[in-house]
Amino acid sequence: xxxxxxxxxxxxxxxxxxxxxxxxxxxxxxxxxxxxxxxxxxxxxxxxxxxxxxxxxxxxxxxxxxxxxxxxxxxxxxxxxxxxxxxxxxxxxxxxxxxxxxxxxxxxxxxxxxxxxxxxxxxxxxxxxxxxxxxxxxxxxxx
Amino acid sequence: xxxxxxxxxxxxxxxxxxxxxxxxxxxxxxxxxxxxxxxxxxxxxxxxxxxxxxxxxxxxxxxxxx
Numbered sequence: 001x002x003x004x005x006x007x008x009x010x011x012x013x014x015x016x017x018x019x020x021x022x023x024x025x026x027x028x029x030x031x032x033x034x035x036x037x038x039x040x041x042x043x044x045x046x047x048x049x050x051x052x053x054x055x056x057x058x059x060x061x062x063x064x065x066x067x068x069x070x071x072x073x074x075x076x077x078x079x080x081x082x083x084x085x086x087x088x089x090x091x092x093x094x095x096x097x098x099x100x101x102x103x104x105x106x107x108x109x110x111x112x113x114x115x116x117x118x119x120x121x122x123x124x125x126x127x128x129x130x131x132x133x134x135x136x137x138x139x140x141x142x143x
Numbered sequence: 144x145x146x147x148x149x150x151x152x153x154x155x156x157x158x159x160x161x162x163x164x165x166x167x168x169x170x171x172x173x174x175x176x177x178x179x180x181x182x183x184x185x186x187x188x189x190x191x192x193x194x195x196x197x198x199x200x201x202x203x204x205x206x207x208x209x
Contacts, residue, residue: 005152006198013198025198028157032164039171039193043146 001042024048082116089129145172147191
């Protein structure tokens with residue numbers, strides 16, 4: 001059984017731990033009695049979360065659910081090639097390197113990047129790549 | 144029989160104070176795990192009933208959760 005000691009603000013890490021199977025999480029500032037209760041709960045096969053952490057987990061869960069909806073709401077006009085290029089931008093490749101990787105001309109790559117930026121209404125290639133990553137669209141590339 | 148509790152915390156002082164506090168309750172047998180690597184703990188089959196782990200010790204979390 002694993003009980004985490006955490007502080008509010010670690011919601012991202014915490015959610016990953018929950019997915020991995022921790023049984024509880026308690027704030028470091030919690031009282032000794034709360035800690036004892038948490039231990040008792042987890043050894044009895046239950047789970048325990050400090051109320052603040054439970055709120056954080058729910059908020060993060062809701063955010064992830066919204067992002068998952070965004071996955072389904074990927075605009076149809078974003079092409080697989082544009083997503084592929086966004087992934088390569090995210091990996092740190094320059095347009096020239098992307099062109100070489102995909103056997104395209106630099107002008108074609110620039111055109112794809114320009115179109116992607118316009119469709120997403122973002123300020124630049126890096127922001128476009130971040131946008132694609134944030135909305136989990138990269139997984140569409142493999143489909 | 145007391146539950147075996149091991150404390151993995153970045154601060155040894157914090158771990159020791161927690162052990163001292165828990166040890167006043169006969170239901171718990173707590174000890175500090177500072178200085179023990181997660182691999183060592185798992186490989187040695189020394190997993191406690193409850194491992195209390197500092198969320199800021201990702202190496203320990205990664206090993207124990209896998």
